[in-house]
Amino acid sequence: MCLGIPGEVIEIHPDQPDLAKVDVSGVRRLINIGLLTDDPPVPGDWVLIHVGFALSKIDEREAAAAMEFLEGIGQAYEDEINALKESLIE
Amino acid sequence: MRFVDEFRDADKAHALAAKIAALCEPGRQYKLMEVCGGHTHTIYKHGLEDYLPESVTLVHGPGCPVCVIPMGRVDDAIHLASQPDVIMTSFGDMMRVPGSGGSFFDANAEGTNIRMVYSPLDSLKIAKQNPDKQVVFMAIGFETTAPSTAMTMLRAAAQGLTNFSVFCNHVTIIPAIKAILDSPDLRLDGFIGPGHVSTVIGCRPYEFIARDYGKPVVVAGFEPLDILQSIYMLMVQLSQGRSEIENQYSRVVPWDGNVVALKAIGETMELRPYFEWRGLGFISHSALQVREKYAAMDAERLFQVPGVRVADPKACQCGEVLKGVLKPWECKVFGTACTPETPIGTCMVSPEGACAAYYNFGRMNRTRVAEAEVARS
Numbered sequence: 001m002c003l004g005i006p007g008e009v010i011e012i013h014p015d016q017p018d019l020a021k022v023d024v025s026g027v028r029r030l031i032n033i034g035l036l037t038d039d040p041p042v043p044g045d046w047v048l049i050h051v052g053f054a055l056s057k058i059d060e061r062e063a064a065a066a067m068e069f070l071e072g073i074g075q076a077y078e079d080e081i082n083a084l085k086e087s088l089i090e
Numbered sequence: 091m092r093f094v095d096e097f098r099d100a101d102k103a104h105a106l107a108a109k110i111a112a113l114c115e116p117g118r119q120y121k122l123m124e125v126c127g128g129h130t131h132t133i134y135k136h137g138l139e140d141y142l143p144e145s146v147t148l149v150h151g152p153g154c155p156v157c158v159i160p161m162g163r164v165d166d167a168i169h170l171a172s173q174p175d176v177i178m179t180s181f182g183d184m185m186r187v188p189g190s191g192g193s194f195f196d197a198n199a200e201g202t203n204i205r206m207v208y209s210p211l212d213s214l215k216i217a218k219q220n221p222d223k224q225v226v227f228m229a230i231g232f233e234t235t236a237p238s239t240a241m242t243m244l245r246a247a248a249q250g251l252t253n254f255s256v257f258c259n260h261v262t263i264i265p266a267i268k269a270i271l272d273s274p275d276l277r278l279d280g281f282i283g284p285g286h287v288s289t290v291i292g293c294r295p296y297e298f299i300a301r302d303y304g305k306p307v308v309v310a311g312f313e314p315l316d317i318l319q320s321i322y323m324l325m326v327q328l329s330q331g332r333s334e335i336e337n338q339y340s341r342v343v344p345w346d347g348n349v350v351a352l353k354a355i356g357e358t359m360e361l362r363p364y365f366e367w368r369g370l371g372f373i374s375h376s377a378l379q380v381r382e383k384y385a386a387m388d389a390e391r392l393f394q395v396p397g398v399r400v401a402d403p404k405a406c407q408c409g410e411v412l413k414g415v416l417k418p419w420e421c422k423v424f425g426t427a428c429t430p431e432t433p434i435g436t437c438m439v440s441p442e443g444a445c446a447a448y449y450n451f452g453r454m455n456r457t458r459v460a461e462a463e464v465a466r467s
Contacts, residue, residue, distance in 0.1 A: 003128070004234075004286050032211060034241050035351045048289070048342065051181070051231075052209025053238045056289050056348065062341050069313050073135060075450075076441035083182055083208035088215040 003080050004048040004055060005070060006063035007031065009041045019089070022049065025067070027081060030089045052089055099315055106318040107141040113325040120146045121277060122324055123414055125267060126284035127154030127442025128312050134447040136314040146321070149276070149414035152266045152370060153284050155231040156183045156440035157412060160368045161400040163259055164189030167228050169396055170257055170389055171202040177220060178204040178257075179213040180228040187439050190400045204228075210242040210256075217246070217254040226389045229256045234286040236260040236378060237351035240358040243380075243387050257389040258380050261365065263287050264295050265376035269367075271303050275415045280324040282317065283309035285339050292347025293335050300333040311339040358384050368402065368436060369409025408435035411444055418445040425449060 007022035018034040020041065033041055033054045041047050046063040047054035058066070070077040114120065124130055130150045133139060139148055152158055164187055171178040171194075178194075185194045185206060194204045207213055210227050217225040229239040239256060246254045263284060270276065283296055288309045296307045306327040310320035320338045327334060337343055358381055365377030380388035389395070402408060405423045410416035418424055418437065428434040430446050437443035441450075 004289075031209075032238075032241060032245075035237055035348055035354070037350050048286075050234055050286065051238045052211045053241060055234070055237075055286065055351075056342055056344075058342055065313060069132070073131060073441075076131075079182060079441075080208075083206070086206075086212075087208040088212045089209055090215055 003070065003076065004050050004066070005077075005080060005084075006046055006058060006066045007049050007054075008063070009033075009043050009045045009047060011043055020054070022047065022054075024049065024084060025081060027085055029084055029087050032089065052087060102315055103141055103318055106315070106322050110146065110318070110322050110325050111143040113322075113329045114143050114145050115329070118145060120279045120325070120328065121149050122146065122280050122282060122321060123149040123151045123270070123278050124282040124310075124317070125151035125153040125263065126282075126287065127157070127440065127444070127447075128285065129282055129310065129317060130154070130444050131442055131447045132312055132314055132317055134451045137451075138314055138317055141318060142321070146325075149278065150411065150418075150444040151270065151414055152367070152412045153232065153263065153287070154412075154437070154440050154442040154444070155235065155261070156187060157408065157436040157443045158261060158266070158367045158369070159184075159187065159230060159259060159436065160366045161189050161402060162366065162398045164193070165191065165398045165400060166395050167257055168192075168194065168197045168202065170226055170393055171197060171204050173224075173393055175223050176203070176226055177216060177223045178202065178226045178228055179207045179210075179216060180204055181230065182206045183440050184228060184230060186433065187436055188433065190398075210239050211245070214242065214246055214249070214251060214254060217251050221253060223253060224392070225254050227254070227256050228259070230259045232261055232263050232284075232287050233290040233355070236355050236359065237290060237348070240351075240354035243358045243384055244354060246387060247384070252386070255387045255389040255392055256380060258359065258378055260359065260378040261367065262361075262376055262378065263291070265373050266367065266370060267296075267299065269370050269373050269376075270413060271299065271305075273413060275413060278305065278414075279328060280306040280308070282320050282324070283307045283335075285309065285311055285343065288337075288339070288343045288347070290348050290351045293337050293343070293345050294347075296335045300335055304333045306333045306336070308336045308338050309343055311342065357381075366399070367412075369412035403434055406435040408437045408445075411435075411437050418448040421445070
């Protein structure tokens with residue numbers, strides 16, 4: 001649960017601007033971007049996601065490095081992605 | 091070398107290692123604590139200790155949120171989940187943590203309904219789907235996770251949900267670091283500061299460590315080179331007799347943290363007078379509770395929570411491991427009675443726990459193999 005996983009913002013929810021659809025390793029889910037209201041992300045931005053919330057904006061290079069790190073740690077990352085797939089955020 | 095395979099930066103790693111070694115004063119021992127369990131994971135996964143001179147020791151700190159939850163709180167949670175018409179939601183990491191009468195999984199086998207969720211927000215959907223049940227979110231974690239719980243509470247309030255509540259076990263990192271600094275067991279030279287926690291709280295809260303205790307702190311990223319770079323930065327400070335707060339992870343961590351997140355925490359939660367930490371005991375003002383304004387979402391107000399205190403199993407030495415006094419493999423039950431499949435203590439349950447990280451990455455086996463080879467020759 002303590003992992004921060006990078007995701008690319010695909011679109012902002014049309015009715016709820018504090019939600020955004022993100023792509024994490026091909027998995028697309030809604031997350032909450034309410035913690036970034038001081039500098040809201042737009043489609044194409046990368047964010048670091050923690051338990052369904054974008055915690056900070058990151059650049060693409062950092063996202064790639066973080067992803068390489070996560071894929072390297074194996075089971076804990078797979079568990080996180082599987083949990084994300086089950087996510088019900090709406 | 092795994093480093094070459096995975097990051098192709100072995101040259102940089104060796105260059106940093108050489109610079110670290112060059113800064114060591116002859117005869118001086120350096121003890122640096124990495125506070126965050128994510129860092130512990132990286133250190134073991136990549137065998138970073140093998141890059142360091144023998145006089146530099148990494149000590150693993152208490153920054154694994156699952157690991158610091160005392161057994162009594164697990165029992166309290168199961169008590170809550172056992173109440174009529176309650177659905178409890180929890181992060182997956184928590185499910186296997188043993189209480190005195192078993193884990194959440196064991197409790198479910200006996201009839202409780204404790205569901206794994208990815209995000210506290212998932213609990214809101216479960217609450218909407220089950221209007222006749224009370225959905226209690228088992229909230230754990232440091233300042234990385236507390237804003238998510240806070241934002242979920244604000245969302246529930248905005249949506250007028252009346253059947254969602256939080257069993258708040260959020261802890262704060264600064265009092266734990268202070269407890270370790272005040273502990274006579276351990277003499278530390280500096281800290282590798284936590285990455286994601288600092289995204290929320292920023293770097294200023296660490297200033298007392300430099301000012302009052304004269305020890306440097308470098309907030310670090312999670313890649314192997316981040317950690318080596320941070321150790322190098324600490325060693326430079328120590329060699330120059332400086333103690334300052336530096337931010338190696340500035341590409342993610344803003345110096346002032348995330349103000350929106352801090353406001354959300356402050357709106358919904360307040361410091362508890364004291365909270366029990368596994369291994370560290372009771373620490374004053376070290377955890378969060380739900381503010382009275384949100385009493386309707388506070389499981390501790392909605393239900394009678396027994397507040398049981400349960401001593402850790404005698405064999406378990408998680409406390410010493412969490413304080414950095416013992417290395418995981420020095421625990422009496424490490425790898426024998428206590429394994430990730432049948433954990434006795436929390437440090438073996440969470441992937442961020444020092445014992446699980448050490449166990450999973452086979453260093454114990456490598457050491458044994460090396461010892462066996464020496465014995466044979």
